[in-house]
Amino acid sequence: MSFSVMSQNSIPNTFGIAATADCYKVVGHEDELRAMLADPALIEKPCLILGGGSNMVFTRHFPGTIIHLENKGVRLVEVQGDDLFVEAAAGEVWDDFVRYCISQGWHGLENLVAIPGTVGAAPVQNVGAYGMEAKDVIHSVRAYELGTGVEHVFSNDECRFGYRDSIFKHELKGKYVVGSVLFRLHRTFAPNIRYKALSDALSSAGITNPTPLQLADTIAEVRWSKLPRPEETGSAGSFFKNPIVSAEHYERLKADYPDIVAYPVADGYKLAAGWLIERAGWKGRTLGRCGVYEKQALVLVNRGKCTGADVIALADAITDDIQTRFGVTLEKEAIII
Ligand SMILES: Cc1cc2nc3c(=O)[nH]c(=O)nc-3n(C[C@H](O)[C@H](O)[C@H](O)COP(=O)(O)OP(=O)(O)OC[C@H]3O[C@@H](n4cnc5c(N)ncnc54)[C@H](O)[C@@H]3O)c2cc1C
Known part of the structure; x- marks a missing residue:
């Protein structure tokens, strides 16, 4: 099996982060894919399957093989x-x-x-x-x-x-x-x-x-x-999951914030993470080279030459603030590599 070693700036991801890996392989046919996957050596190192990179944030050099699927039909x-x-x-x-x-x-x-x-x-x-x-x-x-x-x-x-x-x-x-x-x-x-x-x-x-x-x-x-169009503004779509809290927790929040956006689920209430982030004043703000999208607070965007570290710094600042203000833990929906 032969791989092209290291690829700079060409590993696709809609956030527009310059990503690198030990090996990067584009696969154009299913037969080629099957043959490549049959090699036991492939799983000796980490392996990442990449589609369009629309839900991924690259935060480090990937120490293994990235297989980018481009088989058509x-x-x-x-x-x-x-x-x-x-x-x-x-x-x-x-x-x-x-x-x-x-x-x-x-x-x-x-x-x-x-x-x-x-x-x-x-x-x-x-x-x-x-x-x-x-x-x-x-x-x-x-x-x-x-x-x-x-x-x-x-x-x-x-x-x-x-x-x-x-x-x-x-x-x-x-x-x-x-x-x-x-x-x-x-x-x-x-x-x-x-x-x-x-x-x-x-x-x-x-x-x-x-x-x-x-x-x-x-x-x-x-x-x-x-939502930001990927060809104009880098993002990974919704960055955080909508958190679920207990009914008691929801009632306390509702008393303090009567306009909170939530709906009942089996084990409590699902809160709109975008509402929490907007209410905390983050919508439209920028930290380093990463920002919170002006039209939808659930989306973090690339303000230009953003790195994975910029994204994580902003995400962590938002997560800490939401925890302090509302006692709610935000989880990332985007896949952090
Ligand atoms: C602006 C924007 C809007 C979005 N809106 C929505 C929305 O409305 N609804 C929604 O659900 N999502 C949305 N997303 C998220 C994203 O579009 C989806 O998660 C999409 O399925 C990712 O596809 P991808 O090919 O880019 O996957 P990638 O980001 O490349 O990969 C995502 C995951 O799937 C795995 N994977 C990819 N291909 C394969 C494969 N062939 N075999 C095995 N594993 C594989 C990867 O390893 C990774 O774990 C949005 C994203 C953006 C940027």
């Missing part, structure tokens, strides 16, 4: 009545895939339009937006074991999807590489417009019965009115 595998089984290669750009499906009249992915990243990361992260998650349309995931190259097809149930979560982030973390994903889509278009910001945007545009393209375009518009 989308095909209609089978039709069963209204159901369409569509397979997409892991290295496909997620948004290109969603838009391609719309253009083919394959429905069900419209609400997930414009999420940065790749098809291969979608089951790992169980990406979600505007009232749906990838798990709602994933039939199964074809993956290869690191160190043996052995193929395994994981059913939807076996993926153990949760909120932005799956088995690939737990028991199988670092053990399997997703090569392709099989989606169950539909011929019939049944728009999901229950999400309030979306139904509001459609009504203000005077659209009552959106076409698939109108739905996707409206979602993309709403999304980019609140």
Whole structure:
């Protein structure tokens, strides 16, 4: 196996951080991937699978191999009545895939339009937006074991999807590489417009019965009115998770802050981390070369030549402040490398 050793500034990540690794390998074909993964020497050192780097923050030189997936391909595998089984290669750009499906009249992915990243990361992260998650349309995931190259097809149930979560982030973390994903889509278009910001945007545009393209375009518009476009401003999307607190803790906070944004969950209340950060006065602030996005306090952004250390310094300052003010511990959603 031959690797290109050290790559400066070319390891993709939407935060725009200059990242380096011992080895960096771009894989363009699934066969190539399988052959590479079959080498037991691969797992002697750390190994990181990279899609678009849209949820990662590089904070150090990576002391191992980064495998960047760029395998492409989308095909209609089978039709069963209204159901369409569509397979997409892991290295496909997620948004290109969603838009391609719309253009083919394959429905069900419209609400997930414009999420940065790749098809291969979608089951790992169980990406979600505007009232749906990838798990709602994933039939199964074809993956290869690191160190043996052995193929395994994981059913939807076996993926153990949760909120932005799956088995690939737990028991199988670092053990399997997703090569392709099989989606169950539909011929019939049944728009999901229950999400309030979306139904509001459609009504203000005077659209009552959106076409698939109108739905996707409206979602993309709403999304980019609140989030930084990766090609303009570096970020990793939502940086912190929404924290869950006990009912008693929530009642105390509610007494002090009647406008706190929260909703009940099984074990207490889920608080909007963005509300806490904004209320603490961080929205729009900058520390070093990293800042809090002006339109959405949950997003940390690159103010220019930002390093991983800048991101962590700001994240730690916010976390400490939120702990002191509200007694709430923030956890990072972005993956820190
Ligand atoms: C502006 C912005 C907005 C965003 N909005 C949303 C949103 O609305 N909803 C949402 O859910 N997310 C959102 N995100 C986060 C991000 O888009 C998703 O997490 C996405 O799935 C990351 O894809 P990626 O290919 O860039 O993965 P990467 O960041 O490269 O990797 C993410 C994780 O998946 C693993 N991985 C990637 N590919 C594979 C593979 N083929 N096999 C095994 N493991 C793999 C990596 O090792 C890593 O652990 C946003 C990000 C940005 C920058």
